[in-house]
Amino acid sequence: MKPNDTLKVTARGDRELVIERRLDAPREIAWEAMTRPELVGRWLRGPGGWSTSECTIDLRPGGAFRHAWRHEDGREMAMSGTIREVAAPERLVRTERFEFGCETQAGEQLGTMTLDALDDGTTALRIVVLYPTREARDGTLASGANEGMAESYAALDDVLNELGG
């Protein structure tokens, strides 16, 4: 199994989501892929049908960023915010707000990305999103994020295996 195969999403407390994944690249490369707009625009978008229509990042404290996406059926989504902290190549803090297209995530959220350089030359990516309310966090979960309750998922697997087998 490749080191980057496991995407983990955990609901922490009432208002946080923690997203973790291994990246098969040194931290400096991972940092560029996560912060340079021409690179971010190539990978950060929704599932089939969505494409990036705008990706700008003014990478400095107080700088603005904006991501916008367009679906082939005409729908549009946009998220923007302000960079709060930049500590290349390991930590980026920014405020985020969906301008439109994502009603379940109303309000401003705080995103903290950290990159840990691991001994084997790979990088551990961790994104913590703090939502304005529990409802906003749970709305995100319901609209496609993983509640990451390991025990419940193991339990679910057991039960589904029983049902299916």
Next chain:
Amino acid sequence: MVTDSTDVLDATFHALSHPTRRAMLATLADGVERSVGELAAPFDVSLAASSKHLKVLEAAGLIERRVVGRTHSVRIDASPLAEVADWTEAFRACWEPTFARLDGVLEEMKRHRKARRDR
């Protein structure tokens, strides 16, 4: 009473969060109806505790209860599980390709960097 899909998920995950309840569901997974006493017998729990577990499963819509005289019987209703499974799938479909694309960008960057070094 569960109303929308978030509530269904909450109730389902809560119901699945206890090993005794999971074991009870696994027992019922064959679809056979059992009396409450019969279902609780293999577990080392009090009647009150097993009754509480069954209430949680019932609230999540995971079991159906039938009362005949003084006998309460239960059987599995797997439909909320299907919803959770679909939702997990939706999550995978939504996020994994995004990170797979990131992997692709990283691979390309590594190749470029190596090519520059080798030149």
